[in-house]
Each structure stands twice: as C-alpha cells, then as structure tokens.
Amino acid sequence: MKKTFILFSALVLVKLGKSQTLTYGNFSVSLNDTLPVNVANNSSFNSSLLSITGTGATWDASGLTAMTGYPTINLSFNPSATTPNGALYPASNYAEYDPALTTVVAYTYFGISNDSVVEWGSYEPDTKHEIFQNPDKHLIFPFNVGQVFTDTYKKTNYSYATTLSSVQTGTRTVTFLGHGNLILPQGTFSNVGLIAETRTNSLGPDSYYYTWYDIGNGRKLMYRSENGSSITTVFCTDVATGLLDHNELYPISVYPNPTNGQFKLELIEWNKAEELNVVIYNAAGIPVVNVPVTNKTIDFTTNELSSGTYFV
Template identity: 50%
Template sequence: MKTKLTMKTKLTLISILSGLNLLGQTITYTNFSNSLTNVLSVNIADNNSFNAILKTTTGAGVTWNAAGLTVQSGTPLVNLSYSAPSSTPYASLYPNSNYCLYDSALTTFIGYEYDNFNSDSISKWGSYEPSTAHEIYQDPDKHLIFPFNYGQSFTDNYAKTNYSNSTTISSYQTGSRTVTFNGYGTLILPQGTFQNVALISEVRTNSLGPDSAYRYTWHDISNGKILLLRNENGGSITTVWNNELPTEINEITKVLDFTIFPNPISTVAIVKINTQFTKKDLSLSLYNLIGEEVYKTQINNNETVINRNGLPNGLYIFSIKSNSQENLATGKLIFK
C-alpha cells in the first residue's frame, strides 16, 4: 500500500535536498559540457499541471515552484543521452553534427536530435522522428552561446528543409530564434529543490506562418543539465522535467555504517548493516518521486533483502530509520 510522507519525513528530505549556495549567473561551456556524459532521465508531464506563471517569473534570485507537475498518463520514463551520431541510422544526413540526443530503448516513441556542441555555441542540425518525418538544416538553429550571462540576449537566423517521410520534401522554412537569459534562482520540482538555476527563454519565428514558437528551459548552471523544459508551438505543447535528485541527495547521507548492493537493481538488492543498533531498531522504506512510500521492510539481521516486487523502472529515495523514526540514512536507488 502506498502511503504519503509524514510532515516530519518531508522536512527531513527537504533539509537534505536544499542548501546549495548560488554559484554564479553565467552559463559556460566548461560547466555545460558535463551534461554530455550523463543520462538525462525525464518524465513527460501533463501539460495542465504546468503553472503558466513560471514562464513570466524573471529576474535575479527568483523562485519557480513547479512542485505540482504530474506525469502524463501512459507515458514512459525517458532516458536521454548524448552519443556519437555514427551510433544512429541517420548520421549521414547530418554530417555537421557531433552529438545525437536520443533514448536507445525508445526509438519507436522518441526520435533523434542531431546537434553540434563546441566551445562557443550549441546548434541544432536536424531531427529524425519514428514516423520517418524529419528536418535537415542548411543554416543551423542556434540555441545557446558560451559564455552566456544573466540579462544577455542574442538572435540568430536558420534555414531548413522539412520532409513528410524518408524522401518527400514537404516545405522549406526560414526564420530566426531570439534567446534570452532572463532569470536565475531556485527551482522546486516534485522530487526536491534545486539552487543555481537559469531560465533561458526562446522565441522562434518562421516563414510558413504568423505564429511564433516559444521554448522555456531551466538549466542547472553548475553542470548544464536541463531540469525543466516547456515547448509551445501553436497547438503542440510539450512539458518534461528531469526526475533526478538535487545534488546533496546524490551522495548517501550516513549516520550508520551500511552498504546497499547492487545499485542499480534488476530484481533484488542486499542491505548490509555494520552498526551498534540492534536488529529490531531499523526499518527501510522506499519512496517514489512524488513522495509516496511504495516499499517498507524491517532490517532483521546484518544482511536484509530488498525485493523489487514489481516496482517499475526509475529512481527511488530510500530512508533507513530507527524505531523512534529518526532518519539515519537517505539516498537513492535505481531500478532498471
């Protein structure tokens, strides 16, 4: 049975999740390039759970509260990573790209995005969808420059060819994109609070119609990762958020000496305790990223088994507590 976190537990988690100092208001290639080697694990949100005021909250030291985001029913957890274009079937169409963003397990659901990252900018050279509809840029679409400072803005032109399938050209398109770094501060997501976050707002015009497209991206300034993204193109709207935990909880918080292995977990894991606490003193709970307790077990001996019991793939918060409900250790477990 799923149970909600108690207020005491919520406060404990909040104290773990918060506490970073604002590190700076400049996005640099050195920091941003860290994201190229990491998996971006995202939830696809119900667009109605996105608060529109987030888009217009700008300035220095602001707070964006997106804790109310919920997952769109029936959508999978998406694990995106940057790979060499040569690892994909369409690399020859995008010779100027040096990275491709995709989920290798979901290529029938989400397509490939071909980008060029270099020390002064990020530009998109095209994308290829599962339906075989795709786009190829003759003049790339620049999304970011380095360094990029709070209050700075730039405009760049693009040109591309759109294909309705693998061979049929549907249209030629030109336009411009204006990108503005118009806010920094604190972002609250369902799983915790992130400090040192930048809001990058983009407006794209196009030659095929009067409507502009809007994109709002909240980046972790320290490593470039996308934390929240809202894309609005006419009636087509997409909202996704990074479901990873804030920095502090990425490292296990220990009051007692223990190990959990393996992690990530396929079916079962072992909790090994080396502690002065007696067996009856300890319990372990798992929480999903919306704060529901989805698993609980007593730690009855030095080695206790965590059984997956049908829990879906994804990231979970574990908490080891004493019988007085004192939180002794908190960290993350991944089921894959």
C-alpha cells in the same frame, strides 16, 4: 596604544555565491550524462512561472504531475555518426535520444562546441525529419543572466524518408531571463537558469521555448514548448540532492595574523566567473564586514573595528 586583532585562519571560510553564467565547461558535463525525464500533464504546469525573471528567482513547479501511459525517457548524447541516419547530418557531432525508445522518441542532431550549441535537425521514428542548411542556434558560451542573442536559420522538412514537404526560414532569439531556485515534485534545485527562446517561422506560427538549466552541469531540469495548440512540458525526475552544487567553501590565507591595523587575504583558488564575498564575523557571530571579491589578494584595514577576535 595599538589595537590588536586575532583572525582565526584555521576557520577561514569564504562565502561563495552561485555563478550566474552558463559556461561550456559546465554544460559539457551533460554530454556524458543520462537525463531521466517525464512528460507532464500541461494542466499541472503553472504558466505564471514564465513571467518570473531576474536574479534570486524561485520557480515553484512542485505541482507537476506525469502523464499516465508515458514511460520515463532517458536522454543521452551520443556521437552522431553512430546513429542510423547520422550521415544526413555531417556537420553534427552529437545526437540526443533515448537508446531504449528509438521507436517512439526522435533523434535530435546538434553541433556542440566550446562557443555554442546549434541544431542541425531531427529524425522521427516514422521517418519524418528535418535538415538544416543554416543551423538553428540554441546557446552561446559563456551565457550570462540578462544576455540576448538572435540568429537566423533555414531548414528543409520531409514528410517521409525522401519526400520533401517544405522549406522553412526564420530567426531564433534566445534570452537568459533569470537565475535562482527551481522546485520540482522531488525537491529543490539551486543554481538554476531560465533561458527563453522565440523562433519565428516563415510558414507560421511562431514557437516559444523555456528551459530551466542546472548552471553547474548543463542539465535540463524543466522544459516547456508552445507552438500554437501544440504544447509540451517535460521535467527531470532525478532527486534534487544529487544535483546541488557541493562546493560551498573556499580555501584562503590571511596574513599577518595577529594584526594591528592592516592585513591581506589571499584566495588559494579563485575562478573569476564565480561571485564571491568575504565576510568577517565578530566573536558573537555577527557579520561586521562584507565585501565582494575582485582580485585574488584583498587588502583590509581594521580602523573601524574594536580590539578582539574575528572570524573571516
């Protein structure tokens, strides 16, 4: 006698895993966003967070405190050509700065494309600035957990508007160290990637940078720079609920239903960059099958299951 299985397609759900890849599509969301950040007391930063790597990580920075006397900085990307010194950086298409605090916050000039983010220099309020002849690469797209790249740079430093002070060369090595959750004072952010950068300097010393990105939208949630005795820690002040990935469910189709031995599951929408698992539960809510998604259509056999009702 054949076994009969009823699959509740009306309640069909796919368990969605968070992507561990930073894509240009996601990063580009930040280009139209404003990022509110506070400068933190370095003593409130737990340096052990820098050694937490791999997938499923949790970085607890809930103890961060903002430095007194510093305003909240609202960073945004704007066309380089619209800034006062944009002509010095003709290869740059975006400048990041706070339009309300240009007397205290520098302009940083970037070349941002669908395959990378490179820095072309920065201009300080006191006219001290730098211009790269060979740009400094910070990101590549797509960028995956465990991936590493190294690039060279060359720049000229100016102590004043037209006073050349030095020429500097070196390399920048960028590593996608880990993926997981970041706990800030205002709450927990999921789908976060830690990217570390080491920049060598022909003039010394070397510099170290750590950025926690929201993988879903490219936002910098926390940033740490260490250059000799000069250390800076910055964290985003937005509430966590506004940044969580909301797409937890995935539409699918199951057929034939009922089934007596074999059935197919088809994903109506599927992005190969996303990590998906199909989970089948029995009537008691216990998972009995859990398989990763590798194709849009998946074949199942039910030989090892008892007759009954199941939820996919």
